Amino acid sequence: MEWSKAKSLLILLMLAVNIYLGVNIYTQLRAEAVQEEEMVRDACTILKQQGITVAEKVPEALPFGLQSHTWVRDTEAERQAALRLLGECHEDQPGGGIYTYNGTEGAITFRSGGYVELLENDGADLDLKRLLLPQGEESRLTLMQQDGGFALCFDGYAVLGAGVGKGEGETWSGTWIFASASQTGDESLSRAQLILSAGRLLEKSGYTELKGITCVYLLTSLQSGDIRLLPALLLDTGSEQLCMNALTGEAALLPQK
Amino acid sequence: MREKLKNLLIVLLGILMVVMLVINLSLGLEESNLRAIGHRLGFRTDRGSTAIAVSEPAVLPAKLAIRGPQGLYLAGGSEMEDLLGTVSPILSEALGSVGKISSISENEFLNYLGGDHIACAFTFPVPFYLLQHWWTGETGFSSDQAASMLAVVSKEEAVAIVFCDDSTGKHYLAETAAGYERFVGQCQAAPAGNAFYAFERDGYHMLAAHEPVWSSAVYYPTYVVAVPDFSAEGAISDQLLSAFDINPFLAEVYKESDGDIVYIEGYNALQFSKDGRIHYSVTGDGGIDLEMDGLLSDKERKAHAARRICDILEQIGAAAGCDGGFSVAGIAEQPDGWVITCERFLGGAFVTETDGYSAVVTVRGGRITGIRITLTTAAEESSARLLPIQLATALLDGSNNSFFVRYAASDGMYIPDLYSTKGGARNGME
Incomplete structure (x- = not known):
């Protein structure tokens, strides 16, 4: 009987401790969120004092904690993609990281840095989605049809520098990610730091108003043949879009189309 | 039945309490301290450790x-x-x-x-x-x-x-x-x-x-140059010693009267001088293994050795807090090996140290048996305009000359300048 009472007491005690811990967690998280919002507001105020206006929608549109991601080149995933599109095909490796697959309906060449070329044979009607559709249920990559070609998105943000479009004749080419697993890298600056960095960039470029921002990822091909996605912000000045690296706050070059 | 329910409740509340304690602890600590604790406990890896390290080519273009x-x-x-x-x-x-x-x-x-x-x-x-x-x-x-x-x-x-x-x-x-x-x-x-x-x-x-x-x-860019003070406490880190394959727990340490510090482990000796020079030497068997087993042709072995050496030199530089990559400047054949000279690459140009190359590495029997390397920390200060080549050509005679931009140490700075070679890139710098 005493044991039973002791257990009841223990349960009540643990319940009280858990409630206390739970309330503590909530207040800490709330305090962090409030502090973060205040820092963002302060950053906007600082820029205003320096003569740079930040539109109200900008802080709301700023994402939290973006990270860079690296995809190690996966030649087996490329092979599987080729088989999905062409069916049975013959593989060729001329060197330099080039893999060519020849089938009855066309030929695909995979190059380092995610570069891909497809040549459709006359009369063939290949569904490129079978080649390009990201594999794996957990994939954060999505495909979009755009301007007669295909664009790539990561976590819902456009990936600049990635895309496959039609060339001359029955050729398609572009840059794409075929590997399924990525590795995360460095995290972006805090939202307040991003706003201050954006202000610095605008000032350097001679602009005084930040009308809007768009979050994107920039695709860069590494020398190893792997692909890295860097989070970036497109700053809308009204007359021009500036690109800012979200990891460093420095100006970034937009990848060539 | 009631008792079983109480027991179950105690267990569940206990688990919940532990979880919430951990969450409270992680919220209360700064992220850097949390990472350090997690690293010691073996639960977390350092941020960015899953990022791929891209290996640079062993020779960079001038x-x-x-x-x-x-x-x-x-x-x-x-x-x-x-x-x-x-x-x-x-x-x-x-x-x-x-x-x-x-x-x-x-x-x-x-x-x-x-x-x-x-x-x-x-x-x-x-x-x-x-x-x-x-x-x-x-x-x-x-x-x-x-x-x-x-x-x-x-x-x-x-x-x-x-x-x-x-x-x-x-x-x-x-x-x-x-x-x-x-x-x-x-x-x-x-x-x-x-x-x-x-x-x-x-x-x-x-x-x-x-x-x-x-x-x-x-x-x-121009750089302010400083020599790492190897005599300072903690300047010679375990990471720096392991880059030379020296075990910090087994090596004997000697401090010379002129300020040099020498580590000796078996047949390996590693000397740190106060002017930023590091000298590694081996007597008898020993040396840093370049892992060339399985490479059959001399060409493959040479290519692999040079690339590994550049990687090792960059590890040494990084461990000593010195920026800049290393690029092969020459490979001289030796009995059973090579002497590979390397130059440091900084701000788009190669660095000429006061006594020549940034690093000279001796390879024998598939192992590094000697390294002489000069390390400096370089902080970018400002920029300098180069002499226009159109004017520089007035100083040349003959034909077939080439220009290269190089950094030379002068009054604690690396200053870029134009250097000319006769006959283009024939045997490196004259």
């Missing part, structure tokens, strides 16, 4: 240019690194897929330089098979030619490489399977032109015909 619709663009200063990152994939692809190599005349070589291309020049004639291995990571190359300068060019809607060896005066063309559309796209996106080749304008007969010349002012 000059890098790209020609597109807006003319010839010659990278200078910190632009070199940006352009190198952009063109590396197509360079690797072209070098890795080389097929037939044939001789061409100098005129044919220069004609190719008149069209869209990507060009690199080196400080010495690099054996072509080494370039292929170092830039692609692939093995099995066996060509006998060397390249002081090479260019990825367009030939009949395909990609080819043209290269020349300044030590022999010969020119070559290599067919490749690199992507033509990709190459064209790269050239189309080239920045606005800022240079020309000596053969394209009158008045530059004293320069090698394929020498690129800036047509406008060029700025390179």
Whole structure:
């Protein structure tokens, strides 16, 4: 009987401790969120004092904690993609990281840095989605049809520098990610730091108003043949879009189309 | 039944309490402290440790240019690194897929330089098979030619490489399977032109015909130089010692009267001097293993050794807090090995140390048996304008001269300047 009472007491005690811990967690998280919002507001105020206006929608549109991601080149995933599109095909490796697959309906060449070329044979009607559709249920990559070609998105943000479009004749080419697993890298600056960095960039470029921002990822091909996605912000000045690296706050070059 | 329910509740509340305690603890600590604790407990890895470390090629170009619709663009200063990152994939692809190599005349070589291309020049004639291995990571190359300068060019809607060896005066063309559309796209996106080749304008007969010349002012960063104080507490980290394969727990440490610190472990000796020099030497068996087992041909072994050495030198530099990569400057054959000299690459140019190369490495029997390396920390301070090449050419005599930008130490600074060589990149700097 005493044991039973002791257990009841223990349960009540643990319940009280858990409630206390739970309330503590909530207040800490709330305090962090409030502090973060205040820092963002302060950053906007600082820029205003320096003569740079930040539109109200900008802080709301700023994402939290973006990270860079690296995809190690996966030649087996490329092979599987080729088989999905062409069916049975013959593989060729001329060197330099080039893999060519020849089938009855066309030929695909995979190059380092995610570069891909497809040549459709006359009369063939290949569904490129079978080649390009990201594999794996957990994939954060999505495909979009755009301007007669295909664009790539990561976590819902456009990936600049990635895309496959039609060339001359029955050729398609572009840059794409075929590997399924990525590795995360460095995290972006805090939202307040991003706003201050954006202000610095605008000032350097001679602009005084930040009308809007768009979050994107920039695709860069590494020398190893792997692909890295860097989070970036497109700053809308009204007359021009500036690109800012979200990891460093420095100006970034937009990848060539 | 009631008791069982109470027991279950106690267990669940206990688990919940532990979880919430951990969450409270993690919220209460700064992230850096949390990472340190987690690392000690083995639960977490350092941030960024899953990012891939890209291995740089063992030899870096001294000059890098790209020609597109807006003319010839010659990278200078910190632009070199940006352009190198952009063109590396197509360079690797072209070098890795080389097929037939044939001789061409100098005129044919220069004609190719008149069209869209990507060009690199080196400080010495690099054996072509080494370039292929170092830039692609692939093995099995066996060509006998060397390249002081090479260019990825367009030939009949395909990609080819043209290269020349300044030590022999010969020119070559290599067919490749690199992507033509990709190459064209790269050239189309080239920045606005800022240079020309000596053969394209009158008045530059004293320069090698394929020498690129800036047509406008060029700025390179300057650096404030400091020598690492190895006598300071903690300056010689475990990481720095392990880069030399020295076990900090087994090595005996001696402090010399002149301030040098010497570590001795078995047959290995490692000396840190107060002027930033590090000297590693081995007597008898021992040395740093370059892991060359399984590599059969001498060419493969040489390529692998040079690449591993550059990686090791960069680890040493990073462990001592010194920026800048290392690039092979020469490989001299020795009985059962090589002496490989390396230069430090900083701000788009190579560094000339007061006593020559940044590092000299001796390899014998597949192991590193000697390293002499000079380390400095360099903090970028401002920029300096280079003497215009048009004026610099007035100081030259004869013909077939080339210019290279290099850093030299002067009054605690690295200052960039133009250095000329006779006969182009023949045997490195004179």
